[in-house]
Every structure is written in C-alpha cells, then in structure tokens.
Amino acid sequence: MATPVPVLRLPKGPDPNSRGFDPNSPRFIALCRTSIPTSAAAESDPQQLQEEQHARSVLRESFLRCLLAMSNKKVRFHMHEKVNVEATFGASDIDVLNFQVSDLHTPIGVQKEALIRSQDVISFTFDV
Amino acid sequence: MAMRQTPLTCSGHTRPVVDLAFSGITPYGYFLISACKDGKPMLRQGDTGDWIGTFLGHKGAVWGATLNTDATKAATAAADFTAKVWDAVSGDEVLSLAHKHIVKSVNFTQDSNCLLTGGNDKLLRIYDLSKPDAAPQEIAGHSSAIKKSLWCNNDSQILSAAEDKTVRLWDSRSMEEVKTLTFDTSVSSMEYLADGEILVITYGKTIAFYNALSLDLIQMVEAPASINSASLHPEKDFFVAGGDDFKLYKFDYSTKEELESYKGHFGPVHCVRFSPDGELYASGSEDGTLRLWQTAVGKTYGLWKCVLPEDLGTENSEQLYSSTPEIKA
Numbered sequence: 001m002a003t004p005v006p007v008l009r010l011p012k013g014p015d016p017n018s019r020g021f022d023p024n025s026p027r028f029i030a031l032c033r034t035s036i037p038t039s040a041a042a043e044s045d046p047q048q049l050q051e052e053q054h055a056r057s058v059l060r061e062s063f064l065r066c067l068l069a070m071s072n073k074k075v076r077f078h079m080h081e082k083v084n085v086e087a088t089f090g091a092s093d094i095d096v097l098n099f100q101v102s103d104l105h106t107p108i109g110v111q112k113e114a115l116i117r118s119q120d121v122i123s124f125t126f127d128v
Numbered sequence: 129m130a131m132r133q134t135p136l137t138c139s140g141h142t143r144p145v146v147d148l149a150f151s152g153i154t155p156y157g158y159f160l161i162s163a164c165k166d167g168k169p170m171l172r173q174g175d176t177g178d179w180i181g182t183f184l185g186h187k188g189a190v191w192g193a194t195l196n197t198d199a200t201k202a203a204t205a206a207a208d209f210t211a212k213v214w215d216a217v218s219g220d221e222v223l224s225l226a227h228k229h230i231v232k233s234v235n236f237t238q239d240s241n242c243l244l245t246g247g248n249d250k251l252l253r254i255y256d257l258s259k260p261d262a263a264p265q266e267i268a269g270h271s272s273a274i275k276k277s278l279w280c281n282n283d284s285q286i287l288s289a290a291e292d293k294t295v296r297l298w299d300s301r302s303m304e305e306v307k308t309l310t311f312d313t314s315v316s317s318m319e320y321l322a323d324g325e326i327l328v329i330t331y332g333k334t335i336a337f338y339n340a341l342s343l344d345l346i347q348m349v350e351a352p353a354s355i356n357s358a359s360l361h362p363e364k365d366f367f368v369a370g371g372d373d374f375k376l377y378k379f380d381y382s383t384k385e386e387l388e389s390y391k392g393h394f395g396p397v398h399c400v401r402f403s404p405d406g407e408l409y410a411s412g413s414e415d416g417t418l419r420l421w422q423t424a425v426g427k428t429y430g431l432w433k434c435v436l437p438e439d440l441g442t443e444n445s446e447q448l449y450s451s452t453p454e455i456k457a
C-alpha cells in the first residue's frame with residue numbers, strides 16, 4: 001500500500017471579508033504604482049505634489065459631506081440604461097460600492113429597503 | 129517505497145472552474161488565474177495554490193482567463209459580453225472591452241501591449257491596450273462561436289479554434305487566413321508551447337500534437353475517456369490530460385504510453401495546465417475546485433514535503449495530513 005505524499009498544510013482559501021491583493025505583500029509594495037499621477041513622475045515637484053494632495057483632500061471632504069447631507073433625504077438616481085429611480089438615502093458603505101436606501105420607487109413597485117450598486121449609478125441629485 | 133500522489137485542493141469557487149492559466153516565472157514566483165462560472169476569477173500563488181485575490185467586476189460567468197508573463201496584468205473573458213483587463217498586483221479593473229456577445233478567450237502578446245479576444249460573435253479582435261478607446265482590429269472567418277484564440281509564432285500569427293470544427297492559423301498583420309485544420313468534431317481545447325512551436329489540441333478522446341507553424345501533425349494519442357483539456361510538460365517528456373471521467377491521465381510524450389491516472393475530482397475536468405517550471409500541473413473541474421498535482425510524486429516542492437523512510441515510523445501521521453482549523457470547506 002503506497003503512502004500518500006505528506007503535505008505541510010492545505011492551500012489557503014479566500015478571505016470572506018476582502019477581495020485580497022494584500023497591500024502589505026512584498027510584490028504589492030514593489031510593483032504598485034501610487035495613485036497620485038504627479039508623484040509617479042520622475043521629477044515630482046514637491047510644490048505641485050502638495051497642491052494636488054490639497055485638491056484631492058478638498059474634493060474628498062466635500063464628497064463625504066455630501067453623503068452626510070443626503071441621509072434621510074429623497075434622492076433621484078440616474079443610472080445606466082436610462083433608469084431613473086427615487087429613494088430615501090440611508091448610507092454608503094466604506095468603499096462606496098453600495099448605497100443603502102429605503103422606499104426605492106421602481107417601475108415595478110416600491111422596494112421598502114434596497115442596496116443600489118454604486119457602479120450602476122451615473123449621477124444622483126437631491127435638494128439640500 | 130512507493131508514494132501515492134496527494135493532490136492539493138484549492139477551494140473558494142462556488143461553481144465549475146472552466147479555464148486556468150499560469151504566468152511566467154517572476155521574481156515573486158509564478159501565479160495561477162482561474163476562470164469560474166461564478167463570475168469571480170481568482171489569482172493564486174502558483175506553487176502553493178494559496179489564494180491571493182479575487183477580481184470583482186464581471187456580471188456573468190467567466191469563460192476565459194489569462195495572465196501576462198510577469199503576472200502584472202490579468203485578462204478575463206465573460207458571459208456579460210465583456211473582456212476585462214486587470215492590474216494583477218492591486219486587483220483593480222483597468223479596462224472593460226465591450227463585445228457583441230459572450231467572450232470566451234483572451235490572450236496577451238508577449239509584451240502585454242495587445243490583447244486578442246474571441247467569442248460567440250465569431251470574430252477575433254485585437255485590442256491595442258495603449259489606445260483603449262480605439263476600435264479593435266477584427267478578423268472574420270469562423271462560421272461558429274470561437275472557443276479559444278491565442279498568439280503564436282512570436283505574436284506574428286494567431287491560432288483560433290471554434291465550434292465550426294476548425295482550427296485556423298491567421299497572419300496577425302495582414303489578418304488573412306494562412307491555414308485551416310478541419311476535424312469531425314469541435315476541438316475541446318488548445319495549448320500553445322512557444323518553445324518548440326508545438327500546438328496541443330484535444331477533441332473526443334484524442335490528444336493531438338501539431339507543429340504550430342506548419343500545422344503538420346506530429347502525433348496523436350487516444351485516451352480512455354473523452355478529453356476536455358491537455359497540457360504538454362515544458363521539457364516535452366510528459367503530457368497530462370483530463371476529461372469527462374473525472375480523472376487526470378499522465379502520458380509519456382515519446383512512447384505515448386499511459387503512465388498514471390489519478391482520481392480526485394468529483395466532476396469532469398475542464399482544464400489542465402503544467403506550471404512554467406513543470407514541477408506541478410493544475411486542473412479545474414465542474415466540481416468547483418482546482419487541484420494541484422505533482423509531476424514527480426514524492427518530491428519536496430511547494431506544500432509537498434518529502435519524508436525520509438526512517439522518519440515515517442516515528443512521525444505522527446496526523447500532524448502531516450490534518451487540516452488546520454481556519455481552512456474553510
């Protein structure tokens with residue numbers, strides 16, 4: 001009777017909470033380009049870098065404030081395939097992948113609670 | 129002392145695994161990408177099968193997946209009528225290329241600048257990845273859905289296999305058909321080895337080897353069951369095949385002799401590929417798993433650990449085979 005080849009362990013399976021691509025892995029650190037275009041340039045001007053970072057911070061802050069201002073308000077979502085729906089905005093998830101809404105008015109009825117996939121949304125409007 | 133093959137099962141997919149591809153050997157090892165009907169292709173470390181990440185974005189079954197040589201880019205072909213290009217280091221989607229029908233196959237040129245796609249709209253498309261908004265070059269000719277398309281002959285030519293029971297060789301510059309091979313049944317898989325210019329084609333129970341430049345037949349071998357995929361070892365001494373009887377077969381390439389067969393999968397084997405160093409081969413199955421198999425059974429490599437005869441009596445075998453608590457079923 002042949003002996004089965006021993007193994008150190010089984011291959012690691014997927015992490016249920018993340019899509020992986022560990023940013024702390026040596027490969028990621030060595031190969032991943034930074035997302036700031038100017039800092040990737042060979043001669044990055046620190047002044048320009050700072051200006052760009054400032055602009056990014058301003059834009060990000062105003063986006064986050066917008067999400068806060070929207071909560072419990074009626075929002076109209078303009079989506080792909082000429083879909084326009086209205087709902088009461090709840091919250092966004094941390095990666096802005098989904099929006100949690102209530103009373104979503106769709107052509108086939110009103111959905112009491114729903115998640116809207118943000119990649120399907122082109123724009124949204126609401127009254128401040 | 130005879131050693132029995134211990135396949136390593138990579139879990140994570142929830143539906144059949146229909147395609148897989150290895151990268152070349154990089155400073156960080158080599159990598160494996162798997163295409164699955166669950167729409168979520170996965171990247172794994174090639175020698176251990178450890179999951180690295182999942183490419184999220186497709187809205188339908190993923191039929192084809194590939195990596196570029198240095199595993200910095202990945203491409204996938206899906207039933208949502210798109211082919212997508214991904215950054216294989218960060219997992220981010222870089223490009224989504226809209227098609228008119230299900231996309232089945234994707235393949236990078238050696239410099240990763242162009243992507244070849246083929247699918248159910250019967251057209252071969254060449255995308256210049258540095259000009260993603262430009263319209264792709266299209267090659268028409270097949271009369272049925274294309275199952276597999278790949279670059280060959282230093283990217284100067286293209287090979288495509290379709291449901292019209294033909295395998296066609298095209299010149300990628302003139303976009304003209306150079307040669308056609310016709311079969312009685314449609315080809316189930318195609319593998320191209322640049323080193324040696326060998327084309328491995330499977331159909332029915334046959335595994336056939338062709339010269340990739342002339343499309344002359346080198347030899348063919350009959351397997352005991354219907355074969356869905358086969359792969360030739362980089363040193364051309366063995367080839368492996370898997371199909372509808374759930375088993376993996378290993379053959380000697382020179383003598384055509386069947387050397388071994390391995391059970392393990394719980395469903396038909398859809399794809400099998402040797403790693404770039406030839407030390408292992410990976411198989412993807414209808415059962416939703418990928419399995420890694422050793423070429424030289426008993427050798428210490430990856431997660432397989434060679435045990436000397438004198439250690440076997442004293443080792444507690446439970447330590448060697450038991451799974452650790454955090455492994456998910």
